[in-house]
Amino acid sequence: MKVQELDVCMIRLDLENYRTYHNASEPDALRMMVQVQGKKIVELAEDIIENGLSPIETIAVVPEKDGFHTVIEGNRRITVLKLLENPSLAGDTSVEKAFSRLKPEFLKNPIRKISCAVFSDRETIMKWADRKHGTGLGGASLDRWGYVSNARRSADLGDYNRWIAALDYLREQGDPIENAELEIDRLQIGALITRIFGSEYLSKGLGVTIKSNGEVSFENGDDAAGRKLLKQMILDLIARKPTTDEYRYKEDWVRFFKEFDSLSVKKGASTSQNPSAETSTTDTNPSGARSGEGGGTSTDNDGGTTGPSGPKQSNDDGKGKRRPARRRSDRTKLVPKGRRYSLHILNDRINDLYHELLELDVSEKKSGVPNVGAIMIRVFLDLALTHYLSELDVPLDTRSQSRRGASSWKDIGVSLPSKLNAALKDLDPNNSNKTLKPARQACNKDFHHSIDVLHERVHDLDATSPTHKEVIEVWDRYHPLFDQIFEKLTNAGK
Known part of the structure; x- marks a missing residue:
C-alpha cells in the first residue's frame, strides 16, 4: 500500500459497491448511490464543505490499466465530490437541487485532488473495510451497512443467505430481477425474507434446494421451471410489502409457499402438499446473532x-x-x-x-x-x-x-x-x-x-x-x- 495524491476526476466509483449492488456503468452507480442514500448524501456534502474530508478516514483505491483508479472504500465521499462539481449527475431529483444550492459554497474552496491509499487488490482493502463498518452515526459520518449489504458481504465470503443465492442464480442465468436488493432494502424486509426462505418447505414442498455456498438446484432438474418459480416468489414478496405480523409463524411461511405449488419443481409434484411435512425451520442470520431457541423441536x-413454532393453538x-x-x-x-x-x-x-x-x-x-x-x-x-x-x-x-x-x-x-x-x-x-x-x-x-x-x-x-x-x-x-x-x-x- 502507498499513499498518493489523485485527481478526483481520475477516480471511478465501484460498480460492485455493497451499498449500490450491481451496476453496469459509473453513471448508474452514482444514480443508485443517490437513490439509496437520499438526504444522507446531502448531509455528507454539507459536512465536507464545512469541515473538509476527514483526515482519519483515508479513501482506498485500486489502480486500473487505463490510468484511472477505482474507489473501494470511500464511494459516498467520491460521489459527493463529483456531484458538487456537476450536480446534474444526480438527474432531476431533490438531491440535484440540493447540490446546485451547495455548489457555489464548494467552489470557494474546491476539493479536486485528494490523498488516497492505493492498494494492489480489492480484498486487501475489504479486510479493513470489514472492521470499519460497525457504526452508524447519520449521514455526515460512518454509515453502517444495512441488512441487505451485510448479507451480500456474507455471500462474498461464501456464506449465502438463500434469497441472495437465488438472486445471484437468476442473474447468472440471464434472468435477473432488476433492483430487487434495492427494493428489499428500501422496504426493510431482508430479515423477514430470510426467515421465509429459511423454511424447509422450500425444498420439501417445492423441490428447491439452496445451499449455504450459494448452489441452487431443482429436484426434477428443470432449470427453466425453477427460475420461473424463484423469480415469481421473490417478485411476489416485494409486491406484497409483507410485515412481520403477517409472516410471524411457520404456518404463515408454509401458506405462502403453498400458493406456488402449481409451479413446484419436485419430482411428480402434487398440488396438495401437506404443510405438516415441515418438521423444522432454519433461521439464517448473516450477523450471527443468537436466536432465543433451539432447533426443530x-x-x-x-x-x-x-413444535418449531411453539405450542399448537x-x-x-x-x-x-x-x-x-x-x-x-x-x-x-x-x-x-x-x-x-x-x-x-x-x-x-x-x-x-x-x-x-x-x-x-x-x-x-x-x-x-x-x-x-x-x-x-x-x-x-x-x-x-x-x-x-x-x-x-x-x-x-x-x-x-x-x-x-x-x-x-x-x-x-x-x-x-x-x-x-x-x-x-x-x-x-x-x-x-x-x-x-x-x-x-x-x-x-x-x-x-x-x-x-x-x-x-x-x-x-x-x-x-x-x-x-x-x-x-x-x-x-x-x-x-x-x-x-x-x-x-x-x-x-x-
Whole structure:
C-alpha cells in the first residue's frame, strides 16, 4: 500500500459497491448511490464543505490499466465530490437541487485532488473495510451497512443467505430481477425474507434446494421451471410489502409457499402438499446473532414439548382473521421461548441480557425471583428504547432538550415515558397497530404494567412484591413492542 495524491476526476466509483449492488456503468452507480442514500448524501456534502474530508478516514483505491483508479472504500465521499462539481449527475431529483444550492459554497474552496491509499487488490482493502463498518452515526459520518449489504458481504465470503443465492442464480442465468436488493432494502424486509426462505418447505414442498455456498438446484432438474418459480416468489414478496405480523409463524411461511405449488419443481409434484411435512425451520442470520431457541423441536419453560413454532393453538378469531398466538402465562421463566416469540438482537449487551432473562425463574418456587424479574423488565425496556432511538436517528423530543438539557437519547435526563412515546410515534405514527396498544397504555398509571409501576418496583421501599403471574403478564404486554423494535433494528443492520 502507498499513499498518493489523485485527481478526483481520475477516480471511478465501484460498480460492485455493497451499498449500490450491481451496476453496469459509473453513471448508474452514482444514480443508485443517490437513490439509496437520499438526504444522507446531502448531509455528507454539507459536512465536507464545512469541515473538509476527514483526515482519519483515508479513501482506498485500486489502480486500473487505463490510468484511472477505482474507489473501494470511500464511494459516498467520491460521489459527493463529483456531484458538487456537476450536480446534474444526480438527474432531476431533490438531491440535484440540493447540490446546485451547495455548489457555489464548494467552489470557494474546491476539493479536486485528494490523498488516497492505493492498494494492489480489492480484498486487501475489504479486510479493513470489514472492521470499519460497525457504526452508524447519520449521514455526515460512518454509515453502517444495512441488512441487505451485510448479507451480500456474507455471500462474498461464501456464506449465502438463500434469497441472495437465488438472486445471484437468476442473474447468472440471464434472468435477473432488476433492483430487487434495492427494493428489499428500501422496504426493510431482508430479515423477514430470510426467515421465509429459511423454511424447509422450500425444498420439501417445492423441490428447491439452496445451499449455504450459494448452489441452487431443482429436484426434477428443470432449470427453466425453477427460475420461473424463484423469480415469481421473490417478485411476489416485494409486491406484497409483507410485515412481520403477517409472516410471524411457520404456518404463515408454509401458506405462502403453498400458493406456488402449481409451479413446484419436485419430482411428480402434487398440488396438495401437506404443510405438516415441515418438521423444522432454519433461521439464517448473516450477523450471527443468537436466536432465543433451539432447533426443530423445543422444550417450553415448564418442560413440555412444542413444535418449531411453539405450542399448537388456533390462531383464528372465529371471523376468518388471524390473531397472535397467546403466550403461556403459567410458564416459570420470565421470557417465553419458541421460534414465534424469539427476539433477534444485534447489540451484544442487550442480546446477552435477553438470553439471561430467557433462563430467569420468576415462579413462586424457592428458586424463583419475581422481584428481580420485575426490575429487569424496567432495565430491558429502557435499554431497548435507548438503542432503538439512538441507532435509527429518531429526533430527540423538545421537552427533553429544553427542560432537561439533554442532547441525545442516551443522556440520563431523558425520561422513560419520553423514550416510549418517541418510539411508538416512530413505529406506529397513526396509532393503528393494535398489538402496540398495551405499550401505549404504559403511560397510564392505572395499568399494572405502567411505567409508574415499573419505577415503583425499583425505587419504592414500600412497594408490594409482584406475583409470578403479574411479572409474566407485564413482560407479555411489552413483548410486541420489543418484537417490533428489534425487527426494525435488524432490518437496518443495527
